Each structure stands twice: as structure tokens, then as C-alpha cells.
Amino acid sequence: MSADARPTRAPLTCVVVVIFTVRDNHPEVLLITRSADPERGLWALPGGLLLDGEGLDMAAARKLVEEAGVRDVYLEQLYSFDDLDPSAPEGSVAVSYFALVDASMVRLAPRDEWQAAWYPTNELPEVAFANDRVVEYALERLRNKLQYSNVVYSLMPEEFGLGRLQKVYESILDQTFDKRNFRKRILSLGIVEETGDVRAEGAHRPARIYRFIRREPTTF
Amino acid sequence: MSADARPTRAPLTCVVVVIFTVRDNHPEVLLITRSADPERGLWALPGGLLLDGEGLDMAAARKLVEEAGVRDVYLEQLYSFDDLDPSAPEGSVAVSYFALVDASMVRLAPRDEWQAAWYPTNELPEVAFANDRVVEYALERLRNKLQYSNVVYSLMPEEFGLGRLQKVYESILDQTFDKRNFRKRILSLGIVEETGDVRAEGAHRPARIYRFIRREPTTF
DNA sequence: CCAAAAGTGTTTTCCGTACACCCATGC
DNA sequence: GCATGGGTGTACGGAAAACACTTTTGG
Secondary structure, eight states: OOSSOOOEEOOEEEEEEEEEEEETTEEEEEEEEOOSSSSTTSEEOSEEEEETTOOHHHHHHHHHHHHHOOOSOEEEEEEEESOSOTTOTTOEEEEEEEEEOOGGGOOOOOOSSOOEEEEETTSOOOBSTTHHHHHHHHHHHHHHHHHHBOGGGGGSOSSBOHHHHHHHHHHHHTSOOOHHHHHHHHHHHTOEEEEEEEEOOSSSOOEEEEEESOOSOOBO | OOSSOOOEEOOEEEEEEEEEEEETTEEEEEEEEOOSSSSTTSEEOSEEEEETTOOHHHHHHHHHHHHHOOOSOEEEEEEEESOSOTTOTTOEEEEEEEEEOOGGGOOOOOOSSOOEEEEETTSOOOBSTTHHHHHHHHHHHHHHHHHHBOGGGGGSOSSBOHHHHHHHHHHHHTSOOOHHHHHHHHHHHTOEEEEEEEEOOSSSOOEEEEEESOOSOOBO
């Protein structure tokens, strides 16, 4: 834009997606073993270059389909990092996203060349490209987002009991809540409604089943 | 990253900076008339390509120095847009930033080739590259940020009266506050301290002068 | 003396938190 | 009958909101 001719840089731009789920009361992210250099063989977040004619959101959504087999889940742009791959001489920009998926909806594509696996966010393996920083940042954003939005819908099945919902909150925020206060808060938000059904899940009283009134992002 | 060979896209990546200030009880942004195609002659946000060896933050900070003559102000990455310049065949990614400057610190560089001017955020001229969307997004983020951080320090001079500070909050949030409640809230945050001075500003009682204890970003 | 902004406390409302017991079920 | 999670109401405390008058100055 300026008229002078200082040497400029055309960094390679790619997307990277932090796909969260909650399994076994732990927040987990999807990692993939890299099949190409650099960092071949290391675990990394799903990501890659944009296809021809593709926008950033589209590329991130495509990764979700390719790697987790899900679409129409909560997906939000996170941050653009310029320092994840110091090996790129022309510089690199990684536009990161975070996504929330219900573990029961996920279908990991069977692969010959590389593998995909869920890792608890606090027990990541060695990862390429400082991807642990990206996960950390995404987790922080997710924790904030839980406070003032309904995005948790994207981590839940269609129908669920409030106990299950509470466990998801507790897993991500890494703290426990009083059952009565939690229910009061959630119900007062008016984001869930009773289905009328109950479901027996074990050797105890069956739970009333709820669903989200709107399965789309809402800010309180 | 994948082994297949679908055609990929290497979008041009640039930075764009929304520089906010408050003048005359209005939030304003710095715009520049474009001296080059495309969109020559239209107003646009300061921005451009990265210089060789430069990171995103560095490029944004450089724009602040070049266009507003300020450094060490609050600067935060905002969002990366992929649809601001539909004319670019290879695609374009604009990494946007927002900055907060005290109007009295700004020294707009005198230019032959193009002009810079402050515009109230609600009275933007016709702008290039959908920059109005970027401004709108930045303003929203700024409004949120005011609620839970001290970033307003970057919009204020070193020393100021609480009435002046309240006006800045009111200008940006476009609402008025009760004077007593405002003062209570600010003082209880413990982010400002009295200098001990007072300053007479007009035909009324002089105001006690305060300063920010820490002129760096803090989250409440 | 008048206009203009500075400065000051109390009351009420609302929300978040703390807290303990009974219920329905499977085994 | 016992272990397990489901389900319920009340009381307290702190923060935010509502609200009106006096002070100091310049002109």
C-alpha cells in the first residue's frame, strides 16, 4: 500500500483446527500423526493449506469432515499465529479454529497413512509446530465461552440429562459445581427444555431428559 | 499435509489496523486515502504486507508508528478475514488488529501522496475492502474489553480526572452512567491512584487528578 | 449570582453461593 | 437393603443500581 519498495514477505497461510470433545470426563483434542515433512511422524492438529477457491472457514469445516466426519458443529476462528513453523523461510501464518463435537457423533476416518487419536488436553504427547500453545489458547477461549454462551450444545447429544451436562461443564472448567445451583442457572438461562422423557442409566433414579431449544450459537 | 494433490491456494496475507481514539466524546478510527489500485482514492484502514522478516504483531505495530506516530499503545489481534478483497484471484487474508491511542499523543504524518483523518465510527465515509465490517467488529470487541480489562488506559493521557474517564467509557459504550456508581466501580478496581494534584478545566470546581497504576493490559 | 462540573452515602435489588435431605432404581 | 446418582428450597452476602444534594470555580 505504501509507495516505497521495501522487500515484502508472502507468508504461507494455512488453517489449523483444535477439535474438542469430552470423553470420560476429560476434555480431549483430536491429533493426527504427520505423514509428511517437516516434523514427519509427530502428532499435530488437523490442518493444511486452503484449496483453490476456498475460504478460511470453509477449509476449517472441511478438516472437520475429513478428520472427524462431522459437520454443522460449533466452529469459531481463534487466532492467527505467525510463529508456529520457524522452518519456513518465507514465514507462515496459521489461522487457528476451535470446534466442539459430541464424541458420539464422531467417526474417525480409518487411515493407512496416518492415524488420528483423542488426547486429554492435559496429557498431550510431543506435538509439532508448537501446537500445544494453540491447544492451550483454545482451551482458555472455550472456558470463557462456556460462561456467556450456549456453545456447549455442540458437545452434547441431542438429548441428555442435566447431570450429564454438569459433568461436561465440570470437565472443561476443571471444577465442581453445586448440583442445585447448576440446575438453577441452566434452567434460568432458558436454553434447554424438557423432552418429557426420562431415561434410566444405571442403578439409580432415571433422569429427566432435556434438549437444547436452539442448537446454534447464542450469547447471554 | 494430506498426500493427495488437490490444487491449493496461497492467499496474500496482510495486516490491517483499526486505530481507535476518542475525540469530542465520540469513538473515532483512523482512515487513509488509498494511493494505489485497487480502490485508489477510497478511504481505508491502515495496513499492508509484511516486511521481510517481520511477524504479524510487528507489522501492525509498525503501521501504528508510520500512520499515527505512536508506539507502546494497546494493540491486540482481532480476526482474520478472507473476504475483504474479492478482486484478488489467489485469495487474500487480512489479519486485523485493533489499537487504542490517546488522541493527544497522535502525530499524523504529513503526507503528499495520501491523507489520514479521524472518522467517528458511526459516520464512516465509503471505505474500501469492506473495512466498515472490520471497524464494526473491532468496536464490538472494544466494548466487551472495556467491561473486564483496563485497556482504556491506552485511550487516556497520563493524568486525568474521573469525569474525563467516565466520558470515555460513555462515548464508547454509547450510554451514560451514574457518576457515583462509576467512581465507586473504578476506584474499587484499584487500577488508578490519585496524583494529589487537582486541575481546573473551566468555570467549575477543579478535578482531582488520577493516573493508572499500571499502564499495561490487565484482566479483572 | 449563576452556570457548570466535581464530589459524596445510603438504600434496595438481584445474583451467586452455601448448604442437607428424600427419591427411584438395579443389584 | 444398600449403593448410586436424580431431584428439590432456603438463607446469606456482596455487587450493582437507584437516587439528591453540596462544593468550588470562572465569568
